[in-house]
Amino acid sequence: MPVSTKSKKSAAPTDVVSATPFVSTTEAVVPGSAKLKQAILRHLTYTLARDVHTATPRDWWIATAMAVRESILARLIATQGVHNDQNVRRLYYLSLEYLMGRLTENNVYNTDHFDDVVTALKELGIEFNEIREQEVDMGLGNGGLGRLAACFLDSLATLDYPAIGYGIHYEFGLFKQEFVNGHQVEHPDSWMIFGTPWEVLRPEYAVTIQIYGQVENVFDDLGNYRPRWVNTKSVMGVPYDIPIAGYGTKTVNLLRLWASRSTEEFDLAAFNSGGYVDAVREKVVGETISKVLYPNDKTENGKELRLVQQYFFVACSLRDIIRRHFRNDDKGNTWDNFSDKVAVQLNDTHPAVAVPELMRILLDEENFQWDKAWAIVTRVFGYTNHTLLPEALEKWSVPLFGRVLPRHLQIIFEINKQLMVVVAAKWPGDVDKMRICSIIDEGGAKAVRMANLSVVGSHAVNGVAALHTELLKKDLFPEFDALYPGKFQNKTNGITPRRWLLDCNPRLSALITKTLGHTKWAKDLDELRGLEKVAGDAAFQKEFMAIKRANKVDLAAVIKAECGIDVSPDALFDVQIKRLHEYKRQHLNLLHILALYRRLLQNPALDIVPRVFVFAAKAAPGYDLAKNIIRAINMIGAKINNDARIGGKLKVAFLPNYRVSLAERIIPAADLSEQISTAGKEASGTGNMKLALNGALTIGTLDGANVEIGEEVGDENIFIFGMTVEQVEALNAKGYNPWDFYNADEELKAIVDWLGSNFFTPGENQPFGHVHHSLLGGGDPYMVLADFRSYSDAHAKVDAMYRHTAQWAKSAILNTARVGKFSSDRTIREYAEKIWSLPSVKV
Structure with missing residues (x-):
C-alpha cells in the first residue's frame, strides 16, 4: 500500500502537499481508527439494521462509506459556508457526462483516512480490498x-477553487457489455438500483422547467414586443449532490445531478376506472428524461429525447446558478x-443550449434590452471543443428544435442575424463566409449548428491539446478565429494523479514515495522528475519492473x-483501451495481430x-461498423488463442x-500503450497520459496529446x-x-483478404464484411x-527494445518521471487564470 501523508507526518514534518501546512479535519470528525471503527459500527447498526454477525460485505462497504462521509459532509458545509460568506x-461546469468510477477509495485517500480505514476494518476482521469491490x-x-x-x-x-459541477442523474448508464459469439450485446446498466452512500438528495432545491409549447407574439402596455412562451409542458428537476473532496485540503466542492420528475399527479380517477397505464403515462414520460445516458439517436424519438435531456439539465442548472x-x-x-x-x-x-436559455431569461423574464443581455451572456460562458470530426459536431434539425424549444429557436435566429451583420462588416459581399459562420446550416434540411452557437456565445474557446487547438484555428474554425482574434486558446488535457497513480497503482505509488522521500508528488506531479536520477540504476529498475x-x-x-x-x-502486455471508433483504429491493431499470426504460422520458429x-471498448449501440470490429477482434482472437501451432x-x-x-486494473499492468488514431483526428486523449504515467511506453501517431507526450518523454x-x-x-x-x-x-x-474471408467463422458469409468493406470499397476514410x-515497422522496434530489459525499464521509468505536465492540476490552473479569472479560496 502507498505510504499516506498521515503516516509520514511525524517522520517528516516538512512533508506537506500544499503551499500552507496541511491540517486535517479528520480529527475533528473521525479522530483516528478507533473512532472510525465506532462510526462504522454505528452505521452498521442504526443505518443498516445489521450486526457484525449478519452483515454482508456490501453492508460493511456502506457502513464504512457512511462513516467517512461524515467527515466529508462536515468539510462540505464548512466549504460552502466560507464561499457564501x-x-x-x-x-x-456543465457536462453531460461525469465518468466518476467508484468513489470509496478515492475519498479515503483524498481525506487522509486511508490508514485509519484499513486499520479499523482489520480490527473488525474485514479486509478493505474486499469491501471496496x-x-x-x-x-x-x-x-x-x-x-x-471527473478529473477536473x-x-x-x-x-481550492470554488466550483460546482452540473449534470444528469442517470438512472441507467450507457449499457453493460457482454460478448455472445463475439458480438457485443447490450444490457441495462442499472447502477442506481440499490442507491449509493455518496449522494445526498436535495428536494428543497427542486426546479420546474418548461418544454414544447408555442410562442405568442404580444405587446406589453408600453407597446414593446414581448413574446410569450405558452402551452408548455412542465418537468421537475430534483437535485442529488455528490461531494467532491480535495486531496490534502479541507475544500469539498460538489457535483449536482438533476433527476427528472413529472409535475403531473398520478391520475387516480383513471386508475380507479381500470386505466392503469393511462394513470401513470404522463408521470413516466416526465421521468424518462434522466432515465438513460445517450439514448440511441438513430430514431427521431431518440434525437428528440437527447435534445430534451440537454435542455433539461442546462435549464435546471442555470436556475440553480x-x-x-x-x-x-x-x-x-x-x-x-x-x-x-x-x-x-x-x-x-x-450544454450549448445554455446560451439561448440565459438570453431567454434575461429578455423575457428580466426585460433586458438585447445588447445588455448579450453582454452578460458572452462574459459568462466559455466553451471547450473536444472534436475535429465534422460529423461529431452537434446539429439539430430546425423543425425538431422549434418543436421542443420554440422560443429558443427565435432567439438563435436573432443571434444569427446579428452575427451575419458582423461577418458582412468583416468580409463585405462574401456569401461563402456568411454561409460558413452561420449558426443555421442551410445546406439541405435546415439545422442549428451547436458548435457555431457555442463559439459565438462564449468569451473564450479552447482546444484540448496544442495540435488540436492549432487545427481548430486552421481547419475547423478559421473564420471565427479571424472574426474574434484571441478568443481561441489551448488547454492541454490532464489527469488526476490521485486516481490514476496513487489509488490505482499502490505498489508503484509506494516505491515512488520511498524513493523521493515524500508524497508531495501526488499534488505536484512535476516532483516525479526526481525519478530521473535512478532511471539507470539497476536495483531501482529491478524493483520497478517487479511491480509491473x-x-x-x-x-x-x-x-x-x-x-x-x-x-x-512475462509476455509483453500490449494495451488498447478506449471508445470503439474507426478513427481510433482498433482495426489497424487487428491487422498487425493478423500479420504476426500469419508470420508465425508460416514460420513456427x-x-x-x-x-x-x-x-x-464499447461501441455505440447504433454504430454497426464499430460493433463489427469488436466481433472481428473476438473471433480472430479466439482462433489465435486456441491455435497450438x-x-x-x-x-x-x-x-x-x-x-x-x-x-x-489494466493501466498499471500495461507495457505498451496503443495511441494509433489517424493524425489530425484525436483531439487529445487522456488514456495516453494515464498509461505513460504508470510506466507504459507509447506507440502512436503524431496526433492529439501524443505530440506533447513525445516532447516530454523524449524521442x-x-x-x-x-x-x-x-x-x-x-x-x-491528391x-x-x-x-x-x-x-x-x-x-x-494477404491479411486484408484473410480478414474478408470466413476462415475465422466457418459457415458464415462475410462475417467481417463491414470492416473489410471500410478498408477497400468504403475508401478507408481513416x-x-x-x-x-x-x-508494423514500429512494432518491430518495440519487439527489439523489449528484449533489452534494462533499456526498456529505463524508458518506462522515464515515462513515469517526465509526464508531470499532464496533471489535471496544471490544466485547471491554466483555465482558472486564462479563462475563468477564478481565485482560489482556502477553507
Missing part, C-alpha cells in the same frame, strides 16, 4: 469527455455583477476470470517476444464492459509511426486510394492501409 466567484461504477459517463470532467472536479477541489447568486443580494449581488461572480464552462456542445510484473499477474487473473484465457505475465493484446506466443483478450474500475522513449497531419492532408488532396497500398504490399494484401507498414 466571502461571496466568491465560482466556476459552474462491492461498489459499482457510477453510470454517469461514457468516454474521455466524462473522465476528463478532483483538481478544482484539490486546488441564478438562485445561488441572488441569495447573496445582501452582499450586493445583482444582474450588474452576475458575470463578476459567475463563470460557466460548456464541456463540449451538449505483479500488476500483470493481477491483470492475468482478471483476464482468466472474464475471458477464460490463460496469459503469461520465428523469434518474437510473446505478446498479450488487451482490448477493452504458434506455441502461445500470441494471445488476444477483449475484456467486456469497459469502465473506470476495469481501467484501474527515444516513445514509438512514433505513420503520417503527420500535413501528410494526411496532402494524400487526401486523392487517397487504399487499393494502391493494398496492391503494393503483399503481406497487407487511412489504415496507408499507415500499416509504418505501424
Whole structure:
C-alpha cells in the first residue's frame, strides 16, 4: 500500500502537499481508527439494521462509506459556508457526462483516512480490498469527455477553487457489455438500483422547467414586443449532490445531478376506472428524461429525447446558478455583477443550449434590452471543443428544435442575424463566409449548428491539446478565429494523479514515495522528475519492473476470470483501451495481430517476444461498423488463442464492459500503450497520459496529446509511426486510394483478404464484411492501409527494445518521471487564470 501523508507526518514534518501546512479535519470528525471503527459500527447498526454477525460485505462497504462521509459532509458545509460568506466567484461546469468510477477509495485517500480505514476494518476482521469491490461504477459517463470532467472536479477541489459541477442523474448508464459469439450485446446498466452512500438528495432545491409549447407574439402596455412562451409542458428537476473532496485540503466542492420528475399527479380517477397505464403515462414520460445516458439517436424519438435531456439539465442548472447568486443580494449581488461572480464552462456542445436559455431569461423574464443581455451572456460562458470530426459536431434539425424549444429557436435566429451583420462588416459581399459562420446550416434540411452557437456565445474557446487547438484555428474554425482574434486558446488535457497513480497503482505509488522521500508528488506531479536520477540504476529498475510484473499477474487473473484465457505475465502486455471508433483504429491493431499470426504460422520458429493484446471498448449501440470490429477482434482472437501451432506466443483478450474500475486494473499492468488514431483526428486523449504515467511506453501517431507526450518523454522513449497531419492532408488532396497500398504490399494484401474471408467463422458469409468493406470499397476514410507498414515497422522496434530489459525499464521509468505536465492540476490552473479569472479560496 502507498505510504499516506498521515503516516509520514511525524517522520517528516516538512512533508506537506500544499503551499500552507496541511491540517486535517479528520480529527475533528473521525479522530483516528478507533473512532472510525465506532462510526462504522454505528452505521452498521442504526443505518443498516445489521450486526457484525449478519452483515454482508456490501453492508460493511456502506457502513464504512457512511462513516467517512461524515467527515466529508462536515468539510462540505464548512466549504460552502466560507464561499457564501466571502461571496466568491465560482466556476459552474456543465457536462453531460461525469465518468466518476467508484468513489470509496478515492475519498479515503483524498481525506487522509486511508490508514485509519484499513486499520479499523482489520480490527473488525474485514479486509478493505474486499469491501471496496462491492461498489459499482457510477453510470454517469461514457468516454474521455466524462473522465476528463471527473478529473477536473478532483483538481478544482484539490486546488481550492470554488466550483460546482452540473449534470444528469442517470438512472441507467450507457449499457453493460457482454460478448455472445463475439458480438457485443447490450444490457441495462442499472447502477442506481440499490442507491449509493455518496449522494445526498436535495428536494428543497427542486426546479420546474418548461418544454414544447408555442410562442405568442404580444405587446406589453408600453407597446414593446414581448413574446410569450405558452402551452408548455412542465418537468421537475430534483437535485442529488455528490461531494467532491480535495486531496490534502479541507475544500469539498460538489457535483449536482438533476433527476427528472413529472409535475403531473398520478391520475387516480383513471386508475380507479381500470386505466392503469393511462394513470401513470404522463408521470413516466416526465421521468424518462434522466432515465438513460445517450439514448440511441438513430430514431427521431431518440434525437428528440437527447435534445430534451440537454435542455433539461442546462435549464435546471442555470436556475440553480441564478438562485445561488441572488441569495447573496445582501452582499450586493445583482444582474450588474452576475458575470463578476459567475463563470460557466460548456464541456463540449451538449450544454450549448445554455446560451439561448440565459438570453431567454434575461429578455423575457428580466426585460433586458438585447445588447445588455448579450453582454452578460458572452462574459459568462466559455466553451471547450473536444472534436475535429465534422460529423461529431452537434446539429439539430430546425423543425425538431422549434418543436421542443420554440422560443429558443427565435432567439438563435436573432443571434444569427446579428452575427451575419458582423461577418458582412468583416468580409463585405462574401456569401461563402456568411454561409460558413452561420449558426443555421442551410445546406439541405435546415439545422442549428451547436458548435457555431457555442463559439459565438462564449468569451473564450479552447482546444484540448496544442495540435488540436492549432487545427481548430486552421481547419475547423478559421473564420471565427479571424472574426474574434484571441478568443481561441489551448488547454492541454490532464489527469488526476490521485486516481490514476496513487489509488490505482499502490505498489508503484509506494516505491515512488520511498524513493523521493515524500508524497508531495501526488499534488505536484512535476516532483516525479526526481525519478530521473535512478532511471539507470539497476536495483531501482529491478524493483520497478517487479511491480509491473505483479500488476500483470493481477491483470492475468482478471483476464482468466472474464475471458477464460490463460496469459503469461512475462509476455509483453500490449494495451488498447478506449471508445470503439474507426478513427481510433482498433482495426489497424487487428491487422498487425493478423500479420504476426500469419508470420508465425508460416514460420513456427520465428523469434518474437510473446505478446498479450488487451482490448477493452464499447461501441455505440447504433454504430454497426464499430460493433463489427469488436466481433472481428473476438473471433480472430479466439482462433489465435486456441491455435497450438504458434506455441502461445500470441494471445488476444477483449475484456467486456469497459469502465473506470476495469481501467484501474489494466493501466498499471500495461507495457505498451496503443495511441494509433489517424493524425489530425484525436483531439487529445487522456488514456495516453494515464498509461505513460504508470510506466507504459507509447506507440502512436503524431496526433492529439501524443505530440506533447513525445516532447516530454523524449524521442527515444516513445514509438512514433505513420503520417503527420500535413501528410494526411496532402494524400487526401491528391486523392487517397487504399487499393494502391493494398496492391503494393503483399503481406497487407494477404491479411486484408484473410480478414474478408470466413476462415475465422466457418459457415458464415462475410462475417467481417463491414470492416473489410471500410478498408477497400468504403475508401478507408481513416487511412489504415496507408499507415500499416509504418505501424508494423514500429512494432518491430518495440519487439527489439523489449528484449533489452534494462533499456526498456529505463524508458518506462522515464515515462513515469517526465509526464508531470499532464496533471489535471496544471490544466485547471491554466483555465482558472486564462479563462475563468477564478481565485482560489482556502477553507
